[in-house]
Amino acid sequence: MVGNPAAYEPGLALSLSNLGLRLSAVGRREEALTAEQEAVKIRRRLTVSCPAAHEPDLATSLSNLGALLLEVGRWEEALAVAEDAVGLYRRLVVGNPAAYEPGLALSLSNLGLLLSEAGRWRKALTATDEGVEILRRRAGGNRAAYEPNLATSLSAWAWVRYAAQQDLSGALRATGEAVEIHRRLVAMAPALFLSPLCGVLSLQAELLIRLGHLEEATEILSWLAAHEAIVDSQS
Known part of the structure; x- marks a missing residue:
């Protein structure tokens, strides 16, 4: 590494990024943040010398970093990083839409959530x-390949409208679609998708309460309570 940093820094950045994800998964958020910040620093430097080779990895790291900053409550920094990630993905999409549009879509959804936290409702809704x-x-063209990301983006779409108190009926319909997708995914991989399913069900219950559908909301909340121990064991 010391003798030839250019040869080994991409691998180091990848290892740091993976480490950050693993540390985050076990609740060691500050350590995860430090690892991902170092990965971003390396990848920014590599991108200067060879953008085509390293910009996709930088976009991934920026998305990860934004999520980690959000976890530790550093909203303004997370928002700035999310905006960088969206800008980078937009450039990548120009050259290869099929490869990078899914990443752009998720980055836009994350950006929308952060914009809503800042009270910038119009931009959050647009994103x-x-x-x-x-x-x-x-x-x-390939529903099975994109359904997990679609469910995530639908959940973000619904949350922003719930937070903004706009089109609550539309938000409820979006949660219904996301729940339907997540239930199919849970049947295939419970450990991966039960927690996201519970997250969108919780939002769905809140929307039902706001819209006066108390009986349906109570049914969902009872289901969530019954599955709480299972979700905790998988976290």
């Missing part, structure tokens, strides 16, 4: 609209 539109279009 989540675009994220869902991209994934619906991609899923038209």
